[in-house]
Amino acid sequence: MAEVMTKGVLLALLAAVLGVGSAAYAEEVGDFVLPSSKAAAVKNCVEPTEYMRRNHFELIRHQRDKTVYGGIRGTSHSLSGCVSCHVGYDDTGAPVEIDAEGQFCRSCHAYASVEMNCFDCHATVPRGESWNHEVAAAHAHITGSALMGPTAAER
Amino acid sequence: MKRIVYREWLLQPQRYWGLLAILAAVIAIGGLSALYMEHHGHWVTGMTNSVVWGTPHVFAVFLIISASGALNIASIGTVFDKKVYKPLGRLSGLLAVALLIGGLLVLVLDLGRPDRLLVAMTTYNFSSIFAWNIFLYSGFAAIVIGYLWTMAERKGNYLQKPVGTFAFLWRLALTTGTGSIFGFLVGREAYDTAILAPLFVVMSFAYGLAIYMLVLFYTFDADGRPIGPAMLKRLKNLLGLFVSAVLYFTLIYHLTKLYGAKNADIETFLLISGGLYTGLFWVGWILIGGLLPLGIIYHPELSQRRDWIVAACAMVIVGGLAAMYVIIVGSQAYPQEMFPGYTVIQFGAPGDIGGQVASYYPSFPELLLGLGGVGVALLITAVGVRVLQFLPESLADRDVDPHATVRSSA
Amino acid sequence: MNHETESMNQGRRDFLGAAAGVSAAAVAPGVFLHTPVANAAPRTDPVTDVHRWGLLVDTSKCADGCTACVDACDTENGLNLQAKPHGQDELKWENQHAVWIRKVKLQDNLTGHVTNLPLMCQHCEHPPCVDVCPTGASFKRADGIVMVDRHTCIGCRYCMMACPYKARSFIHEQVDHKLTRAPRGKGCVESCNLCAHRLDSGDVSTACAEACSAEGHQALIFGDLKDPMGPLRQALAKTPSRQIRQDLGLNTGVRYAGI
Numbered sequence: 001m002a003e004v005m006t007k008g009v010l011l012a013l014l015a016a017v018l019g020v021g022s023a024a025y026a027e028e029v030g031d032f033v034l035p036s037s038k039a040a041a042v043k044n045c046v047e048p049t050e051y052m053r054r055n056h057f058e059l060i061r062h063q064r065d066k067t068v069y070g071g072i073r074g075t076s077h078s079l080s081g082c083v084s085c086h087v088g089y090d091d092t093g094a095p096v097e098i099d100a101e102g103q104f105c106r107s108c109h110a111y112a113s114v115e116m117n118c119f120d121c122h123a124t125v126p127r128g129e130s131w132n133h134e135v136a137a138a139h140a141h142i143t144g145s146a147l148m149g150p151t152a153a154e155r
Numbered sequence: 156m157k158r159i160v161y162r163e164w165l166l167q168p169q170r171y172w173g174l175l176a177i178l179a180a181v182i183a184i185g186g187l188s189a190l191y192m193e194h195h196g197h198w199v200t201g202m203t204n205s206v207v208w209g210t211p212h213v214f215a216v217f218l219i220i221s222a223s224g225a226l227n228i229a230s231i232g233t234v235f236d237k238k239v240y241k242p243l244g245r246l247s248g249l250l251a252v253a254l255l256i257g258g259l260l261v262l263v264l265d266l267g268r269p270d271r272l273l274v275a276m277t278t279y280n281f282s283s284i285f286a287w288n289i290f291l292y293s294g295f296a297a298i299v300i301g302y303l304w305t306m307a308e309r310k311g312n313y314l315q316k317p318v319g320t321f322a323f324l325w326r327l328a329l330t331t332g333t334g335s336i337f338g339f340l341v342g343r344e345a346y347d348t349a350i351l352a353p354l355f356v357v358m359s360f361a362y363g364l365a366i367y368m369l370v371l372f373y374t375f376d377a378d379g380r381p382i383g384p385a386m387l388k389r390l391k392n393l394l395g396l397f398v399s400a401v402l403y404f405t406l407i408y409h410l411t412k413l414y415g416a417k418n419a420d421i422e423t424f425l426l427i428s429g430g431l432y433t434g435l436f437w438v439g440w441i442l443i444g445g446l447l448p449l450g451i452i453y454h455p456e457l458s459q460r461r462d463w464i465v466a467a468c469a470m471v472i473v474g475g476l477a478a479m480y481v482i483i484v485g486s487q488a489y490p491q492e493m494f495p496g497y498t499v500i501q502f503g504a505p506g507d508i509g510g511q512v513a514s515y516y517p518s519f520p521e522l523l524l525g526l527g528g529v530g531v532a533l534l535i536t537a538v539g540v541r542v543l544q545f546l547p548e549s550l551a552d553r554d555v556d557p558h559a560t561v562r563s564s565a
Numbered sequence: 566m567n568h569e570t571e572s573m574n575q576g577r578r579d580f581l582g583a584a585a586g587v588s589a590a591a592v593a594p595g596v597f598l599h600t601p602v603a604n605a606a607p608r609t610d611p612v613t614d615v616h617r618w619g620l621l622v623d624t625s626k627c628a629d630g631c632t633a634c635v636d637a638c639d640t641e642n643g644l645n646l647q648a649k650p651h652g653q654d655e656l657k658w659e660n661q662h663a664v665w666i667r668k669v670k671l672q673d674n675l676t677g678h679v680t681n682l683p684l685m686c687q688h689c690e691h692p693p694c695v696d697v698c699p700t701g702a703s704f705k706r707a708d709g710i711v712m713v714d715r716h717t718c719i720g721c722r723y724c725m726m727a728c729p730y731k732a733r734s735f736i737h738e739q740v741d742h743k744l745t746r747a748p749r750g751k752g753c754v755e756s757c758n759l760c761a762h763r764l765d766s767g768d769v770s771t772a773c774a775e776a777c778s779a780e781g782h783q784a785l786i787f788g789d790l791k792d793p794m795g796p797l798r799q800a801l802a803k804t805p806s807r808q809i810r811q812d813l814g815l816n817t818g819v820r821y822a823g824i
């Protein structure tokens with residue numbers, strides 16, 4: 001696992017050092033996606049890759065306000081979405097903190113030397129994120145289905 | 156009347172640089188403390204979820220209200236046209252800005268996220284008195300700098316009165332605002348009263364003047380400028396007046412609180428059973444900060460002596476810090492009353508203080524941060540008077556008081 | 566907030582008089598028509614003031630020594646993941662780590678009767694914490710939930726000074742472990758958010774109320790204060806209840822019966 005990460009970083013560095021043209025460079029940056037992450041198996045990010053490279057923060061920030069103030073958590077531009085798809089796994093199958101050395105967020109931010117402080121507060125591995133759907137489903141028969149609509153009708 | 160001549164502070168270089176070095180060291184230690192607190196988080200301080208504002212706030216609030224009080228001298232000179240106070244105006248303005256910057260720095264460095272200062276300055280919640288205070292503070296600094304300019308620059312002299320009046324009104328708003336920060340806290344028994352704002356205004360008068368007098372005496376002595384006995388008398392009488400006013404408003408504060416019977420308990424706590432806080436109230440706030448200095452100021456002999464007056468000023472300052480400690484920390488340590496008629500037996504886990512008096516011990520970093528703020532204020536003042544013409548050459552009576560001149564020549 | 570539709574609004578009842586009740590009755594049926602049926606799906610449109618979430622605590626049912634609601638909250642919101650900083654005093658840490666809900670035990674001074682109750686953020690309609698927050702980080706969501714936007718909180722703790730219920734906690738330490746659903750970091754303030762993540766994924770429940778029911782106590786009823794037919798309003802209609810510090814007129818979303 002560690003080698004894979006290192007390889008990714010090395011490749012990117014190599015590309016930069018060898019002065020590979022800018023077109024080639026753009027492709028090499030993609031190597032920050034960890035082979036062990038779900039993202040590796042997916043063809044595209046939630047938006048075109050090139051767009052995401054430049055604008056992911058705008059998307060996350062926009063989503064952030066919608067979530068905090070509007071309670072909208074289901075859309076695809078959430079930070080927790082980024083983490084769950086891009087987090088790498090070690091040999092035992094345990095997720096590795098995404099802001100750790102060599103991991104997806106950290107390596108690219110280090111490469112671009114852009115500060116990153118999402119993870120001052122946000123979880124760095126998916127933890128308890130599937131909760132929403134599981135618990136909600138489990139509750140469906142008790143309270144959930146009796147939620148807003150049928151409440152009055154039932155009684 | 157003679158034209159007032161202002162001159163840079165002519166302290167010998169060794170002494171001057173020595174002073175700066177000491178102040179710089181105090182500031183550096185304060186800065187390191189802030190870094191330490193910031194790095195580890197506030198758990199290294201004495202502050203908890205019960206006492207959320209600690210020693211840094213004691214210093215910060217003290218410095219900020221003193222800042223507006225220090226400007227008082229200049230206001231008396233320009234707004235109320237008391238000629239004899241005119242030569243004192245420039246130092247008054249400088250000290251006001253310096254104290255304000257020192258206090259604000261402490262406040263900012265104690266934030267949980269000082270790195271988000273930009274957020275604080277760009278997103279305002281206009282229903283928050285705290286946000287208004289940020290405006291009041293920065294406006295205050297700007298206005299005082301403008302005011303200093305009108306005092307120093309001949310071309311601006313004609314603006315002195317309007318700008319001075321504006322500054323005066325602004326500073327009243329500033330101190331009222333600072334008092335209101337606490338006055339608006341409906342959920343805290345000790346603060347829930349309108350008298351807090353005027354109390355803060357008179358406190359600012361007293362503390363600001365005490366600091367002003369100490370700085371004035373020190374700078375004047377250091378390069379041998381004279382201060383006439385009439386001037387001395389005037390200043391100390393003014394201080395006496397302000398200190399009496401503080402005592403008076405303190406009395407009113409406690410009377411209003413005692414009158415509303417539901418506050419009887421917090422009153423008992425502050426006045427009788429509060430241990431450290433009761434001690435600080437009676438010994439610090441009332442005795443050292445009030446009665447003793449008044450005794451000196453109105454003593455027929457002691458009041459003539461410069462060193463006794465210096466002692467009185469120092470006592471007012473110590474008393475002021477004690478008062479801030481009681482107001483800020485003491486009222487948080489006292490449990491919030493949520494269930495009248497009930498005794499709180501248990502409130503969360505043991506140690507999760509709710510029903511009983513919360514313990515708070517100032518930690519060293521907090522204290523050093525607070526002192527660092529004082530250091531900043533003094534450093535700004537020291538550099539200011541050294542490089543610019545803030546200090547009048549002489550405050551000898553015949554130089555400042557036209558009547559004294561008339562009298563002595565007659 | 567749409568005050569007129571809210572007959573729970575005791576602070577204003579005097580002013581609005583009977584009209585409030587009438588309009589609430591008139592509007593309420595419409596509420597059901599317009600509300601989409603939730604089938605446990607995450608929401609896609611912003612919360613509105615059609616609902617106002619709240620709780621009723623029946624203190625007579627709250628058991629002495631039971632901490633089910635507190636434990637459930639700790640697990641639900643990752644509070645149990647906080648670690649005491651190395652070398653910190655145990656008791657001081659109790660007063661420094663974040664607490665969203667706490668068990669309070671009271672004794673009546675006259676009768677000696679002992680009452681237990683859970684105390685959390687009361688989700689005030691007129692929240693002092695929101696009024697004082699300099700950056701607007703403390704805010705009230707359209708559905709009445711009061712929370713902190715961590716992205717703008719500067720950690721000044723003014724809201725903690727202002728809250729009459731000691732409901733808020735400051736994060737005093739570096740937080741290494743956190744849940745995806747409950748972000749948490751050094752230097753910000755937080756408090757109970759009525760399990761907003763549950764509501765937002767279409768589940769009308771809170772961890773505390775659920776745990777209390779699971780224990781068989783049923784001392785906590787969670788629901789919509791604006792739904793006259795809902796469980797919360799039904800329970801409120803049957804039991805006399807009051808707000809803690811009712812004198813402040815904050816119109817809290819959490820009500821207590823039996824004190």
Ligand code: SF4
Nearest residue numbers: 686687689692694728
């Ligand atoms: S209980 Fe406290 S934290 Fe909650 S809304 Fe009211 S004032 Fe704010």
Ligand code: SF4
Nearest residue numbers: 698718719721722724
């Ligand atoms: S601590 Fe945060 S939420 Fe509370 S008043 Fe300050 S900025 Fe607002």
